[in-house]
Amino acid sequence: MPTFTYMCNSCNKIFEKQLSFKEYDTISVLCECGSNDLQRDFQADVATVVESQKTVGSLANKNTSRMSDDEKESINRKNNAYLNKEFTGKLPEGAKTFEKKNGKRVL
Ligand SMILES: [Zn+2]
Numbered sequence: 001m002p003t004f005t006y007m008c009n010s011c012n013k014i015f016e017k018q019l020s021f022k023e024y025d026t027i028s029v030l031c032e033c034g035s036n037d038l039q040r041d042f043q044a045d046v047a048t049v050v051e052s053q054k055t056v057g058s059l060a061n062k063n064t065s066r067m068s069d070d071e072k073e074s075i076n077r078k079n080n081a082y083l084n085k086e087f088t089g090k091l092p093e094g095a096k097t098f099e100k101k102n103g104k105r106v107l
Contacts, residue, residue, distance in 0.1 A: 005044040010035035014044070 001018045008015070008031035017029055030036050067075075 003045070004029075005041040006031070006038045007041045008033060008035055009037040009039060014041060 001020055002024075003016050003018050004024060005014065005016050006029060007013075011031065011033045013031055013033065015031070019027065019029075028036055029038060031038060
C-alpha cells in the first residue's frame, strides 16, 4: 500500500498515512489536531520511492532488463576475461590463486 505524506496547514505537522489508491480517493484524512486542511508533501513521497529502489540488485535488474542479449554477453565476457589462461591483466579483488580446469582458469 502506498504511503502518502501530508502536511497540516493548521499545526504544520508532517505525517504519513498508508492508503490504497481507492482510499486516497474516497477517505478524507484528518490531522491529529483535527484539521482537514492538509496538503500532500509530494517531494517527501518521491524521495521515499527513489530510496526504496536504491539497492544494487534492483538497479542491476533495471539495467539488464534494458540491455539486449548482445550487450549482456559482451559484459559477461568482459567480467569473466580473467578466467581465460591467456589473460594477463589485473585479477579481480580477492582473487590470488588459480587452478586449471578444462584449459580454463577457475578461482
Ligand atoms: Zn494539524
